[in-house]
Amino acid sequence: GDSVTQMEGPVTLSEEAFLTINCTYTATGYPSLFWYVQYPGEGLQLLLKATKADDKGSNKGFEATYRKETTSFHLEKGSVQVSDSAVYFCALSPYNFNKFYFGSGTKLNVKP
């Protein structure tokens, strides 16, 4: 079945450090891929998405590229800020978006 695997956390970085959070997926067909972010005490919100191979999603300085050959969608940011501290979820959805499959989440702590 469809599934998402992402790196375990927590990830602790100093401000302005480079961030990578790894995400790999298993799916039949050609799913869409997403990164959602959850700030403390809040629901999840969409950070970025990519709907086909080689697409790059980007938002707020975060980027992720849909790599079909490696079944990956790693999240990157060149310079993190304290305000980026949150839990990040990788997710996939089959073509009709009726079901979403989420990874276990990676908590990011950014220290000043």
Add this chain to the structure above:
Amino acid sequence: NAGVTQTPKFQVLKTGQSMTLQCAQDMNHEYMSWYRQDPGMGLRLIHYSVGAGITDQGEVPNGYNVSRSTTEDFPLRLLSAAPSQTSVYFCASSRPGAGELFFGEGSRLTVL
């Protein structure tokens, strides 16, 4: 902008009690869903609906019932609560084919 509204935000139940988690959205989204979030396991789909009168099971439907009588509302019913249902529950909605889920703020349920 209300978006997706969940009530209650917190609830404590005793084993065997029943209750309903309410979810309402004001964006005229046809698709609505319920997830549970457990530590280390990410979000898991309980039930979803693609429109009024249509519901289907997700990954972990046992012990939960749903109905969809209107586009706006999608309540989740626990028929006989068990400690294993202690979790944070999220309701989410989206437009068909849009690929972006809009989440409520969550309902934290504790079953003693």
